[in-house]
């Protein structure tokens with residue numbers, strides 16, 4: 066077989082990486098290549114806020130060069146395009162090829178950095194060593210200060226995972242499926258306990274780094290850094306029979322146990338040479354979207370999981386309306402909420418009002434009594450909030466009690482397409 | 486009418502100096518026109534007036550100044566007049582900025598948002614093309630960019646922080662930013678033709694862009710919301726978009742039909758052995774017991790926990806201490822009694838003249854049971870069924886260590902050892918014997934001492950525990 070050109074490998078190894086939803090480059094430490102007395106050696110910076118340098122027609126942000134080191138893999142996870150039993154084209158980058166691509170792209174301002182993942186070749190440790198070596202070369206030989214996200218292999222030696230954390234801004238370990246029984250079936254080489262143990266190891270090191278930072282005696286002293294962008298994970302949605310309730314249960318366990326920054330949800334997507342026990346269908350994009358919304362409510366809106374669970378049907382979130390609205394419709398007696406008086410946690414319960422709007426509203430109402438027109442200035446989704454609020458000059462009246470309130474928000478039932 | 490010319494499009498400093506003088510002299514906003522280079526002033530008629538003599542101190546909140554500095558970059562020709570209008574009002578209403586529903590304030594907030602967005606988009610969408618290398622080996626790059634507002638100065642610092650070791654220039658229609666490794670300078674604007682047509686890496690980038698796109702997730706609206714078409718003409722990869730959209734449906738259909746007919750021959754060679762299968766059998770030593778606990782599925786607690794945590798300590802320990810279950814820290818680290826309760830226990834042992842090193846410590850239940858509240862995992866008591874399910878492991882530990890005495894910390898441990906519930910206050914502090922002759926002793930759990938409701942009672946609870954431990958030490962010595 067003739068050696069593949071770099072560009073052919075890039076096509077294969079980017080294609081293989083596109084099923085990973087994460088591409089964030091935010092939330093890490095601030096770094097600059099400018100020192101006090103002029104430029105330092107090297108290249109790159111991070112400024113807290115992530116930057117999406119492009120968007121693909123799937124609406125997803127392209128922030129990092131997201132590639133696999135190789136798509137050869139000895140594991141046979143059914144949901145994965147790279148599993149050993151699949152007949153896709155295979156390729157493998159050398160360490161220096163990934164380094165060069167990253168630097169070339171970065172200098173042209175195409176990317177914020179690198180997100181490197183890999184199929185497992187030879188052994189988890191061998192593969193992890195290669196991944197770490199890419200990051201090490203970038204950081205130590207090229208003084209690269211851009212963002213690095215390393216996917217770590219939970220089966221690898223904890224010391225290698227620790228090394229990854231010292232070099233990277235973020236590390237992630239994918240749980241893939243919410244339940245051990247699903248993993249047993251679809252990913253026979255993986256297991257939740259192994260994954261959770263690896264996450265716990267990362268969490269302990271994150272805590273140590275934070276404590277060292279807080280307790281350093283001299284303010285200028287630089288304690289060792291460990292993954293300043295934290296850790297994240299991903300779950301595949303719709304490959305197995307897990308319900309939204311199962312998924313959110315696992316998410317909350319992972320957030321609370323291992324201090325994850327993000328749980329990504331990735332709708333299972335048709336892929337080349339798909340496994341026969343997972344015949345591909347359209348990806349459940351709306352379900353994925355609702356899970357993100359529910360996840361958001363749990364993290365930033367002081368919702369408890371039991372409240373989300375209670376507004377599901379057979380464990381599934383309502384696809385037609387968002388989970389906050391679904392909750393509100395089932396708890397109408399708690400509305401209308403007076404936007405001039407209610408405390409923040411109640412304002413956060415109002416459909417159509419986001420956390421930012423709520424905070425602005427709280428500022429504004431110290432200065433003036435809020436009328437409906439004011440609310441409309443603060444948010445584009447005031448209409449959605451109207452049945453649930455009262456303002457200085459507005460009452461929802463019977464609107465809240467109407468039977469067809471849900472129908473006001475849900476999309477009209479789809480017309481069956483007529484065959485022609 | 487006062488007519489104030491500003492030298493630059495984004496000339497916040499110029500505005501600030503003039504506005505302060507005017508506001509101090511109480512010149513009403515209706516009497517002033519600021520004229521930046523982008524404002525057509527031919528239709529305005531100005532009479533010249535002297536500044537009135539009224540003097541006052543001019544104040545402005547930090548939030549206002551912050552935003553005003555950015556909004557000076559806006560393409561609204563009236564921006565400086567509007568800023569003055571706000572400055573004027575701030576003199577009577579210093580807290581005006583907090584009234585986020587006021588129309589002037591809203592204008593400022595929205596204009597500021599537009600500037601930040603434009604700056605962000607410039608950071609994102611500038612595409613450098615390589616021009617060459619200098620004799621010293623510095624790489625040289627150029628980019629052509631068309632911002633919506635006058636943000637080149639505002640946005641350039643980012644590129645200096647990021648690319649100080651290359652020479653670069655960003656050319657825009659109204660202004661050019663140039664970095665030579667030492668200083669950032671600005672020059673008049675230019676045209677697209679000032680920048681090279683292509684770059685050797687662009688083909689790789691386009692390949693990447695096309696390959697990372699998933700045709701089964703086509704969402705054109707989501708893309709254009711964040712990457713509006715006005716930017717496309719300066720993004721090399723955007724040329725591919727129409728075709729990627731057009732072929733997406735067909736590609737998706739092909740993917741849906743693409744099924745694995747036969748496994749790849751590689752599969753036969755894969756030899757990785759998962760470590761899942763561990764036969765359920767009686768362990769012969771403590772390390773074997775840990776492995777068994779790791780794989781235990783006798784109750785559901787393993788599912789939410791990180792790992793099973795069995796006991797540690799010398800295998801000939803005279804004293805075995807049994808707690809309830811691992812806590813948050815123990816669950817993460819896979820070690821018993823290392824969290825706050827464990828530290829308290831170690832302290833109490835020392836105060837009672839015992840050493841933690843000589844003791845075998847374990848728990849009645851080996852997996853952490855908790856409920857999630859907010860972002861934290863809160864301990865929950867195990868049920869009787871869970872204590873029972875886990876009891877076999879505990880009994881095996883007792884059988885292997887053969888302690889002279891077992892110390893139960895709290896009700897769950899006492900229940901596990903004794904087989905029936907006890908009331909701590911009734912049984913604590915005196916030696917007891919189990920049906921099989923095992924001597925045991927009960928005291929409260931250190932977590933209880935940490936939780937004692939009334940703070941002044943905590944030292945008392947701690948002293949009681951130390952007293953119990955001293956009694957244990959005496960028993961062992963006897």
Ligand code: SF4
Nearest residue numbers: 781784851852874875
């Ligand atoms: S708590 Fe005990 S019985 Fe339950 S799974 Fe864990 S080791 Fe097994």
